[in-house]
Amino acid sequence: DAGITQSPRYxxxxxxxxxxxxxHQTWSHSYMFWYRQDLGHGLRLIYYSAAADITDKGEVxxxxxxxxSKTENFPLTLESATRSQTSVYFCASSRSSxxxxxxxxxxxxxxxxx
Amino acid sequence: xxxxxxxxxxxxxxxxxxLVLNCSFTDSAIYNLQWFRQDPGKGLTSLxxxxxxxxxxxxxxxxxxxxxxxxxxxxxIAASQPGDSATYLCAVTIGGGGATNKLIFGTGTLLxxxx
Numbered sequence: 001d002a003g004i005t006q007s008p009r010y011x012x013x014x015x016x017x018x019x020x021x022x023x024h025q026t027w028s029h030s031y032m033f034w035y036r037q038d039l040g041h042g043l044r045l046i047y048y049s050a051a052a053d054i055t056d057k058g059e060v061x062x063x064x065x066x067x068x069s070k071t072e073n074f075p076l077t078l079e080s081a082t083r084s085q086t087s088v089y090f091c092a093s094s095r096s097s098x099x100x101x102x103x104x105x106x107x108x109x110x111x112x113x114x
Numbered sequence: 115x116x117x118x119x120x121x122x123x124x125x126x127x128x129x130x131x132x133l134v135l136n137c138s139f140t141d142s143a144i145y146n147l148q149w150f151r152q153d154p155g156k157g158l159t160s161l162x163x164x165x166x167x168x169x170x171x172x173x174x175x176x177x178x179x180x181x182x183x184x185x186x187x188x189x190x191i192a193a194s195q196p197g198d199s200a201t202y203l204c205a206v207t208i209g210g211g212g213a214t215n216k217l218i219f220g221t222g223t224l225l226x227x228x229x
Contacts, residue, residue: 011195031215033166033217034133036154040221041221042118042203042220042221042222043158043203043205043217044219045172045216047218048216069188085188090158092158096213102148102160102163103148103160103215104160105150105157105158105159105160107156107157108155108156109156110155
C-alpha cells in the first residue's frame with residue numbers, strides 16, 4: 001500500500017532490551033522524522049533524516065539510534081530500553097525541507113517498557 | 115525557545131454548533147503552521163497548512179487563520195458533527211526552510227461533539 005507504515009503497531013519489552021521500530025514510506029520523500037508522544041508533552045522530535053545516510057538529532061535523542069541506508073526506510077532503535085521510553089512513537093515524512101511541504105504521519109507504534 | 119499552547123485542553127459542544135480552537139506560539143519566526151487531527155489510537159492527519167505569508171486557509175467546513183505578529187492561529191469548524199470528535203493539534207515549522215523543517219507541536223484540544 002502507498003503511504004507511510006510503521007511496524008510493529010504494539011510492542012511490549014523489558015528494561016535493558018534492544019528494540020527496533022520500523023518505518024517505511026512509498027513516496028520517495030527525502031525527509032523522515034521520528035517523534036514520541038507523551039501525555040503532558042505532546043509530540044517531540046527524536047531524530048530526523050534529510051536523505052539516505054544523513055541523520056541528525058532532534059529535541060530528545062538520548063537513548064535512541066537511527067540509520068537510513070535506503071530512502072524509504074528509517075528505523076529507530078532503543079539500544080537499552082528504559083521505562084521512561086514507554087510512549088507512542090510516530091514516524092513522518094516530507095518531500096523536502098521547504099516549509100511549504102506538509103509532514104505526513106504513520107499510524108504510530110505503542111511501546112511499553114516493563 | 116518556541117513554545118506552542120492550545121486552549122482549551124478539552125471542549126464539548128452539541129452537534130451543529132460552530133466552534134473555534136485556539137493555538138498560540140511564542141516566536142513569530144515561523145515558516146508555516148499546520149493543523150492536524152488525531153483520532154484515538156491513530157496517527158495524525160494533516161487538515162490545513164498555512165504559510166507564514168498567508169492569513170487563512172479553508173477546506174470544507176474548516177477555516178484556519180494565522181496572525182503571525184501576535185503569535186496566534188484559530189481553527190474554525192462550522193456546523194460541527196459527531197464525526198469531528200478527535201484531538202486537534204497545531205504545530206509550527208521553525209528553521210526558515212534551510213536544512214530541515216522541524217515541527218513544534220502544541221499539546222492539543224480534545225473535542226467531543228455530542229449528538
